[in-house]
Amino acid sequence: MTPRGCLICAPLVARSVSQMLTQMQEAKANGADVVESRVDHIPGFNAAKDLPVLLNARTLPMIVTARAKWEGGVYEGEETERQKLLELAVKLGADYVDIELQVARDFIATLKQNKIVSETKVIVSNHNWEVTPSLHEIGELVARIQSTGADIVKFATTATNITDVSRVLRLLAHSQVPTIALVMGPKGVIGRILCPKYGGYLTFGALSKGQESAPGQPTLADLSHVYRVGQLGRDTKVFGIIGNPVYHSKSPILHNAAFEKCSIDAVYVPFLVEDLAEFLSIYSVPDFGGFSVTIPHKEAALKCCDEVDPIAKAIGAVNTIVRKSDGKLVGYNTDCDGALTAIEDGLHESGLASQGTSSPLKDKLFVVIGAGGAGKALAFGARERGARVVIANRNFGRAKELADAVGGEAIQLEKLSEFRPETGMVLANSTSIGMQPDINQSPLPKDALSAYCLVFDAVYTPRTTKLLREAAEVGAAVVSGVEMFIRQAYGQFELFTGQPAPKELMREIVMASY
Structure with a gap:
């Protein structure tokens, strides 16, 4: 064990010995502590x-690992x-060999019978490719391995389910022997990142995307540079983004860099969550x-909090949850101010509004596409600034409900392309239409955008969506969702840290x- 605690291991899945040696140098340059030579991949x-x-x-x-096909290799x-291959690796002084539980007892007995004396550590492994068993069953498995x-x-x-990871982390935290505990699949990623906090001996990071040795494996660069797993310890606070989908989010890059800058012992991870209430009850x-909190949980978050800030309650959506010292969950909404200040600045910077004491949105017709959490934040924020609000949504009932709440008008999204009561309107898309990977989609055709003086898109991946590109082509000012993303993150960071x-x-x- 090195002073840094949990080791970062890069699995090498090359197709030749020379390529594997090249990969080893790459792994070292990118911060790996250990490499796993998956020689079963070399024909x-x-x-x-x-x-x-x-x-x-x-x-x-x-x-040295020669994973058997019956164990996923x-x-x-x-x-x-x-x-015999693994036995030779021991004789040659490999640092570690990995042998499967099913055959480990006989393998270790053979080493003793042959009086092979070596510093090689024997890793005995077991892989469940279907589920995460109960805590009791995992405990029994560990006892068998020991x-x-x-x-x-x-x-x-x-x-x-992401809640499966909590059982693995609980067992890891109480392990009395060196233990590598991994949770595979997209819903298990947090286990691979957080295992250092719970005393894990080692975690795996692929050299690059496409070179994973198991599903859900982060890259070596992400583990080392984004999540800084070598610095995580028992006292590290955990924050993160709850969503579905979630792995496209840039929030981990942003918040982890900010934590490091401010010398805060914390890590920010992606939580792929299906049932928000269940998740919050397990990770309590x-x-x-x-x-x-992002799509699709912003409205559900309102109901899951013990207390809700008045602005978030009025909007009906929460994008930030903070756990107070007494354990209570308090909900906030930083989307509203983040989006509306970005739009206001966009109007000023484009010469579409003069500087003054009132908002440049006052008396403007403000069209919101979508009636979900982000749509509600935009609608309430625009109304508070004196705009006349129109809500366009595929589900007219939801559009009508939000429009009534802000004293506005509702229309079906299909009719928005013909909605041109005046020029100089502001358009704000709050839906995920146009988000990667569906970058060729737009909520409105290009010829419908000429009625707007400014178009805002809450989507920030890609930075310039098809909607924004076409709006600029017809002469409208555009504001990217990147601006909203950055500004709402300022508020979240301050709520999380008090700094x-x-x-x-x-x-x-x-x-x-x-």
């Missing part, structure tokens, strides 16, 4: 000839030959200090990510 691997080359040339500690040779004589316990489960410990947001850094981080 025709010759243990007697190739293992000495790999081990003698290693520049980092190395795990690609090794198809005889089992006796596979175990009973083989393993130096290091390793188990990997599959998350069918004080260490989980707050959450950003001023490092605004210049946060803006630089977001802009550099495009």
Whole structure:
């Protein structure tokens, strides 16, 4: 174990020994502490000839793994030959070898019978490719792995729900032996990031996207530079973004950089959540200090909070949840101010409004596409600034409900292209139409945009959506969702930490990510 605590291991899944050695150098340059040589991925691997080359040339500690096909690997040779390969790795002084639980007892007994003396640590592993068992069942599994004589316990489960990860982290926190605990799949990603906080021995990071050795594996660069897993410890506070989908979000890049800048012992992770109430009830410990909330949970968040800020309550949507010292969850909405100040500045900067004491939105016709959480924030914010509000939505009932709440007008989205009561209107899209990967979609045809003096799109991936591009082409001023994203994040950071947001850094981080 190194002083940094949890190690970062880069799995090498090359197709040749020379390529694997090149990957090892890449892994070292990108912050890996250990590499796993997945020799089962090399066609025709010759243990007697190739293992000495790999081990003698290693520049980092190395795990030698020849994963059997029956355990999710690609090794198809005889089992006796596979175990001889691993036995040779031990004789040659590999730092670690990985052997599956199903055959580990006999393998370790063979090492003892043959009186092989080595500093090699034996990792005994088990992979469940279907589910994450109960806490009791995981405990029994760990006991079975320990009973083989393993130096290091390793188990990997599959998350069918993000709440599965909590059981693995609980067991990891109470483990008395070196343990590698991983949760596979998209819903298990947080386990791979947070395992250092709970005492995990090692976590895996792929060299790049497409080179993962298991589903849901983050990249080495993300683990090292975005989540800074080498700095996480027992006292690290956890924050994150709750959404579905969520992995497109730039919030982890932004907030983690801000935490580092302000020397705050915290990490910000993506939470892929289906049932918000269930998630909040499971992850209810004080260490989980707050959450950003995005599509589709902003309205549900209102009902899940113990207290709600008056602005968020009026809007009917929460995009920020803070856990207070007494455990209560308090909901806020930073979308409203973030979006409306961006639009107001856009009007000023484009020469569409003169500087004055009142908002440039006063008396303007403000058209909002969408009636969800972000749409509500835009509608209420515009009304508070004196605008006349129109809500366009596919579901007319929802549009009417929101329009009535803000004293505005409702129309069906299909009719918006013909809605041109006046020129100089402001359009604000609050839906996900046009978001990656559907970048060729737009909520309105190009010829309908000429009636607007300014068009705002809450979508920020990509930075310039089809809606904004076409609006600019017909002469409208445009404001990207990036502006709303940055500004609402300022508010969230300050609510999470009680400190001023490092605004210049946060803006630089977001802009550099495009």
